[in-house]
Amino acid sequence: MRKQKRTDLCATIILTVLGVLSAVPLLITVVGSLMPVNDIVAHYTTQLSVFDIINGTREKYIQIPLIPSRVTLEQYQNVLVIQPVFLMLLLNSIKITVPVVLGNLLVSVAAAYGFTVWKWRHKEKVFLIYIIIMLMPLQAVLVPNYIIAEQLRLNGSYLAIILPGIFSPFGTFLLRQSLKRLPKDCLEAAEIDGAGPLRVFWSIVLPQMKSGMAALVMLVFIEYWNVVEQVIVFLKEYYKQPLSVFLSYLPSENVGLIFAASTVYMLVPLWFLALGQKDLERGIELSSGK
Amino acid sequence: MNETKRKKYDSGILFLLASFGGVLLFYLWPFMVSLWFAFTDSPVRGNFAGIDNFTELLHNKAYLLGLKNTLAFIGMSVPLGMFLSLIVAILIRRSGRQKELFVLLFLIPLVIPSGSTIFFWQALFLDDGYLNGMLVTVGFDKIRWLDTSAVRYVILLIFLWKNLGYNMVLFLAGLHNIPREQYEAASVDGSGVVSTFLQITLPGLAPTMVLAAIMSVINSFKVFKEIYLITGSYPHESIYMLQHFMNNMFYTLNYQKLSAATCILVLMIAMVVLLLLRLERGFEQ
Numbered sequence: 172m173r174k175q176k177r178t179d180l181c182a183t184i185i186l187t188v189l190g191v192l193s194a195v196p197l198l199i200t201v202v203g204s205l206m207p208v209n210d211i212v213a214h215y216t217t218q219l220s221v222f223d224i225i226n227g228t229r230e231k232y233i234q235i236p237l238i239p240s241r242v243t244l245e246q247y248q249n250v251l252v253i254q255p256v257f258l259m260l261l262l263n264s265i266k267i268t269v270p271v272v273l274g275n276l277l278v279s280v281a282a283a284y285g286f287t288v289w290k291w292r293h294k295e296k297v298f299l300i301y302i303i304i305m306l307m308p309l310q311a312v313l314v315p316n317y318i319i320a321e322q323l324r325l326n327g328s329y330l331a332i333i334l335p336g337i338f339s340p341f342g343t344f345l346l347r348q349s350l351k352r353l354p355k356d357c358l359e360a361a362e363i364d365g366a367g368p369l370r371v372f373w374s375i376v377l378p379q380m381k382s383g384m385a386a387l388v389m390l391v392f393i394e395y396w397n398v399v400e401q402v403i404v405f406l407k408e409y410y411k412q413p414l415s416v417f418l419s420y421l422p423s424e425n426v427g428l429i430f431a432a433s434t435v436y437m438l439v440p441l442w443f444l445a446l447g448q449k450d451l452e453r454g455i456e457l458s459s460g461k
Numbered sequence: 462m463n464e465t466k467r468k469k470y471d472s473g474i475l476f477l478l479a480s481f482g483g484v485l486l487f488y489l490w491p492f493m494v495s496l497w498f499a500f501t502d503s504p505v506r507g508n509f510a511g512i513d514n515f516t517e518l519l520h521n522k523a524y525l526l527g528l529k530n531t532l533a534f535i536g537m538s539v540p541l542g543m544f545l546s547l548i549v550a551i552l553i554r555r556s557g558r559q560k561e562l563f564v565l566l567f568l569i570p571l572v573i574p575s576g577s578t579i580f581f582w583q584a585l586f587l588d589d590g591y592l593n594g595m596l597v598t599v600g601f602d603k604i605r606w607l608d609t610s611a612v613r614y615v616i617l618l619i620f621l622w623k624n625l626g627y628n629m630v631l632f633l634a635g636l637h638n639i640p641r642e643q644y645e646a647a648s649v650d651g652s653g654v655v656s657t658f659l660q661i662t663l664p665g666l667a668p669t670m671v672l673a674a675i676m677s678v679i680n681s682f683k684v685f686k687e688i689y690l691i692t693g694s695y696p697h698e699s700i701y702m703l704q705h706f707m708n709n710m711f712y713t714l715n716y717q718k719l720s721a722a723t724c725i726l727v728l729m730i731a732m733v734v735l736l737l738l739r740l741e742r743g744f745e746q
Contacts, residue, residue, distance in 0.1 A: 182555040189549065190566035193622060196578040197569055215580075217589040232594025233584045282480035289473030304488050306675070306734055307727060308682035310704045314723040315491030317711065318498075322491075338483025368472035397574040399686040400704070404711050418576035419690035433577040440572040448565055451572070455630040459672040 197437070199235060204246055204434040206239040208427030211246075216426060246431030254425075257414070257432055264413035264436075267329055268395040271336035275391050276384060279342025284376050286343065287350050288358065288368065298347075301340035309400050317404060331405040336395060341458070342387050348457040349383025350376065386454025389443050396440055498720035507717075514721040524722065526698060527706035534613075534684070534702070538620045539677040543670065545621060546628035551662075553629070554636055564633070567626035575686040582691055586615050607692060610699035620684045627680060628673045635669030636662070664744075671741040675734055 203211060217231040250257045286298060304312070312335070320331040353376065361371045402416045409417065414436050421429050444451060499514055501507030518524050553563050585591050586606040593603045606615050639661065647657045685704040688696060694708065695701075703726065710719045 179555050179557055182552040183557070183559065186549070186552050186556055186559075186563045190563050193625065194566050194569055196581045196622075197573060199581050200577060215584055230597070231589065232597065233587065233590045234594065235584060235591045278480050278483060281476040285473050285476030285480070287473075289477060291474075300489070301484070303731065304484065306679060307730060308679055310682060310685070310707055311723050311726045311730065312488070313707070314495050314716075314719045315488060317719075318494050318716075319487055319491040334483070335487045338480065338487050340480075340484055340488070343480055368476075372476075393572050393574075397576070397686065399575065399689060400708075403689065403708060415574050415576045416690070419579045421580075429580045433580060437573040437577040440574065441569070444565070444568060444572045448561070448568065451568060452564070452630045452633075455627055456634045459631055459676050 197441075199237075200430050200433050200437075202237060202239060203430030205242045205244070206236070206430070207241055207243050207245055208249070210236070210240055211427045211430065216423075246428050247435070249428050250431045250435060254428070257428075257435075259410070260412065260414045260417050261435070263411060264396060264415060267332055267398060267413055268392060270329075270333045271395045272388055272391050274333070274337030275339060275342045276388060278337060279346050279387060280377070280380065280384065282343040283346030283350055283380070284372055286347050287353075287376070288371075301343055305339075305341045305344050313400060313404060316401070320405065326405060327407065327411075329406075329411075332395075332398065332401045336391075339391075342391065345387050345390070345454065345457050346380055346383045348460070349380055349386075349453075353379045382450055382453055383457065385447055385450040386457060389447055389451050390454045390458065392443065393440055396436075495716075495720040495723055498716050499724045501717065503717070510717075514717045515725070518718055518721045518725070521718070523701070523706050523709070524703075524718075526701050527703040530699065530701055531682075531703040534616070534620075534700075535678055535681050538617055538681050538684075539674060541617070542621055542624055542677055542681075543628055543673055546625050546673075547632050547666075549625060550629045550632035550636060553633065564626075564629070567629055569626075570623045571626045575690055579687070579690045582615075582619065582687070586691075608697055610697065612692070612697045613699050616684060616688055616700055619687050620681065623684070623687070624677065624680050628677060631669055631673045631676070632666065635666045638669075639665035667744040668741050671737050671744065675737050678730075678733060 214234045214236055217233060219228060219231060223231065286294060291297075316331070316335045317326075319335075320326050325331040325334070357375060358371060361375055366374070397415050398413060399416055402412055406412055414432070418429070418433060418436065421432070498507070500510060500512075502510040502513065549567065553560055556563060583590070587593075588603065588605055588608070590606070592606065596603060604611055606612060643661045643665070644657065647661055652660065682704070685702055688700055688702065689704075689708075692700070694705065696705070703722070707719060707722055710722070
């Protein structure tokens, strides 16, 4: 018994170390966002000042301070109030993410229910096509996306990113998985009782899908909040780009603001995680086909 | 009876119409078009070119480099990532009360957008970055992390950091599904830790492993986001991936090569997935 306890303690220690390591980028970013702009410029840029040269410093390296010399919201004030470009780019992210999340949810809920009640003999073969498309990495889908965007003249518009996102088969797959637990008899019983398909959908299927829907919203949100590849291909003008890409080539005069901008950008997904950790875990299990 | 049956059939397909339309228009149709492009010599009124595009592609140095690096990265990152997350999952099951907190910590990298951490990674790995500062202070030489083949390990580290949580969740679920009685029986028989792991845990996890492998292969393509955001369009050649090649083809509007590259990629993924699924079926029987 004592041996058991010791191994448990060991596990906790190893996990604490690894867990802290995995949170380090987040911690550094949040701590950095509370520092004065001057501190950031002093620690994170390595250009030698006159003062350094007089002192005989030849090389300077980036330092990553863990404790702010003074806690201030100066960076946030800059990012959120003084320089509207950040808000504009944040708005771009919202303009892409929100339609994809809502649209995909709507289409997927209907389709998942459709696949469940559809009685065609070959429906599993159709579903297999969905699974195959779902398993394709983004790069394999990007060329077809590009081709259809050209044909519909959507290049340079958010729709080139949004529309394929709305119809991505992943959501249908995920929600259908979450419906598998619904006993078949339940649906049939409702039909025999004379409930129409819409009625069955509202009162039996939708409640069953709830946690699957939460998981889907989260996974799709995380993916499109972090959209990079499609932006590079479809959106050439920088003012149209979402923050996910723009953060990586922030002009050097804005170095002092990067941590606050980064923190603001990751707040929403972190908030989602805090609210729905269980849903996210369930979503990951479902999307692997469990 | 016949009447009602027909009604049911109709209602199912009605719910599917939007999705079918979208999948057809935005996925299947353009897939067909790109398949057509792959076998023609020019996008406008092209002539059938047989497998010319493919042979040309297979003689293209940039393509081969990208393919090689992508496969090498998958070969390295997928097993390592699965191994690490399995260990973490096993540890978490032993850790008692803080279980949820640990899971949360390992899920953080998964949800935060790549762009938000790019500045941090650069500060760490640039030539005049934090790590080199440390190395020089201790008396070692600088390592040019991002401009030599060392960048491979930087990317591997970022991949492991980001995806540990994903497989961990899968393994936690898999471990949860192994019946407790099996462990009890093993402990009655007096099996040690290692033999219990080899005889019960590993076989019990086999189907989960296959699914985790499939998801890891797919997730390993996503590390391109970090590669691109940290090193731009033309990184060190050791991390020049298939995606870089394809992106550059977009800029030169070379649809034929792009489409041929897509076809090969689709074929490869399909083969890997089918192989793994067959493996899973074998395990489950």
